[in-house]
Amino acid sequence: MTTPDRTATSANPAGSPIPITRADCQQRDANDPLRKFRGEFLLPEGTIYLDGNSLGPRTNGSAERAQEVVADEWGTGLIGSWNSAGWWDLPAKLGEKVAGIVGGGAGSTVVTDTTSINLFKAASAALKMQAEDSPHRRVILTQRENFPSDIYMLQGLAEQLDDGYEVRLVDDEEVTAGFPTTMSDEVSLVVLTHVNYRTGRLFDMGTTTSAIHSGGALVIWDLCHTAGALPIDLAGSGADMAIGCTYKFLNGGPGSPAFIWVAEALQNRFSQPLSGWWSHAQPFEMAPDYRPADGIRRYLTGTQGILSMSVAELGLDIHSRVDMEQIREKSLALSDLFIDLVDERLADHPVEVVTPREHAHRGSQVSITHPEGFAVMSALIERGIIGDYREPEVLRFGLTPLYIGFTEVWDTVEALRDILDNRLWDTPAHKVRGAVT
Ligand SMILES: Cc1ncc(COP(=O)(O)O)c(C=O)c1O
Known part of the structure; x- marks a missing residue:
């Protein structure tokens, strides 16, 4: 054009x-020093694509990778590919790549499930930790303008717990100011999306996290609109947990799996509400009792979409080089x-x-x-x-x-x-x- x-x-x-x-x-x-990366993405001729904040475009080689997974790994390798093609380890392998992009630190992240589901897991685990330490805290704060799925998941969780939990919505200005009117000793958890999906407003992760911790609450950051879009120092910010998707700025493909990160100090306190077999310490023991894995595998639930995950790896690899x-x-x-x-x-x-x-x-x-x-x-x-x-x-x-x-x-x-x-x-x-x- x-x-x-x-x-x-x-x-x-x-x-x-x-x-x-x-x-x-x-x-x-x-x-432009980044111009050389254009060839790594495939866009229709004549298109100006300004929706990579919603669905990133196709990565070069993604169709071939999908073909390889279907024809070789699935078609020929069959069930042996869980071991020989590394399918079983993909959530942790990809998690390591995401951690590199968002400053999570080694052994801190898995790629799995959707952002909404990971929020449910993280929020549930955070509330449980707080209930042990400060049982009077029953309020969850989140942005009024947060992506609605985050609000709905918190509302659903509060209702499910049926234990006096309440979700309170706060304005963006209140977040930027460090919660001067809404932080109190009732607040257990704050869930914040790093960039307002509608306006593009960015919140400072470090200072906001400090303000939340000063109030005695934990924080979960939703990085859907920042992972792959700007530098993030998750571990350095002191954040407690984070979630995010791979299909926007990370070019994972439609419906590609999300990620979940937990600060090292909280990892083995993370109690999984969706305690499926992939989070078990010894899944192939097929034991009748649940015993969580140590470390990041405990954030998993069940069998993952291997095709989608394999293609998502290409987008993560590009961002790991940038x-x-x-x-x-x-x-x-x-x-x-x-x-x-x-x-x-x-x-x-x-x-x-x-x-x-x-x-x-x-x-x-x-x-x-x-x-x-x-x-x-x-x-x-x-x-x-x-x-x-x-x-x-x-x-x-x-x-x-x-x-x-x-x-x-x-x-x-x-x-x-x-x-x-x-x-x-x-x-x-x-x-x-x-x-x-
Ligand atoms: C900020 C944010 N959080 C959560 C979600 C929900 O993600 P999912 O549909 O993968 O659960 C989205 C989806 O666009 C989003 O933008």
Whole structure:
């Protein structure tokens, strides 16, 4: 896709105008040290893919890896592949790779199940630890704007425990301020998503964790929107537990398994509520009594989707080779450019940037609102520029530095300008919603 090489001037934080041209963007792409990673992902010709924060694109070699698992490991190796192809060890092997990407430390992480299920396990284990140490604590705090599945899982767990547990929702501002009004000696657990999925607001893991610990509560971080998107120092932050998915910024594939990390000091106190045989100390003893494995295998439950897990490994391998600081630097440069261009070029339209402008509070996406957001996104997708829409009115654009460049950001905002200036969104076809938005 190409657009005319027009000059935009936009205000930078210092207030001086910066002329930005498409040629400037092309130049920045040519000098981009991460450009070499583009070939590791397969995208349809002519597509600008700004939805890697929801489903990362296919990794090079993923179809071949799936073919190998089906034809060789399953087809020829048959049941022997649990040993010979290393299927049994995949959750821990992949967990080690995730730990490297999120600063978890060796022997701390497994890849397994879904984020929702891992949250259930982690929250249940955390509440049990707290019930032993501080039985009066019965409140779970989480963000009002957390991804709804996290809230639903906590509500379901509280109801299941039927022991006076209560889930309280807090605003993002309260989290950023360190819980000045909601932390108390009633709070047992705080569950926080590291980046608000809708606005892209980032929370400081270290200071927030310290504030929670000062209040005597434990914390679980949901890293779905940050694992693979920015540098994380899980172990260094003092966090207690973390969960996250591999299908967004880590390019694991649709429905690829999630991960769960537990701080070393808590590992053998982790009591598994879904105590399936994969978490047993000696699963093949087939003993009638449950005895948890030592260490990370105790976070497992049952048999895993080996095909999905095998393909997910390719995305983890790419991210294991990348300097996360370089990713962050480019991600912020991309989102700065996006925001500057929106400010300058869409100024005549009822568009608002809802992603924080301060780098310290910004994840790897830009979200803007428009009263006809759904139809506008539909018109953009028709042109091969794929972002997504979230209620209410939010258009989300995931910025993934390994395969998105500055020119694509330019072209996206230019396409948006054309769609808005000419009301190209205002057709019946752009107002029809599918099951997934
Ligand atoms: C922040 C966050 N948490 C949890 C989930 C739920 O993940 P899953 O469907 O894998 O359980 C998602 C899904 O997009 C998410 O974005």
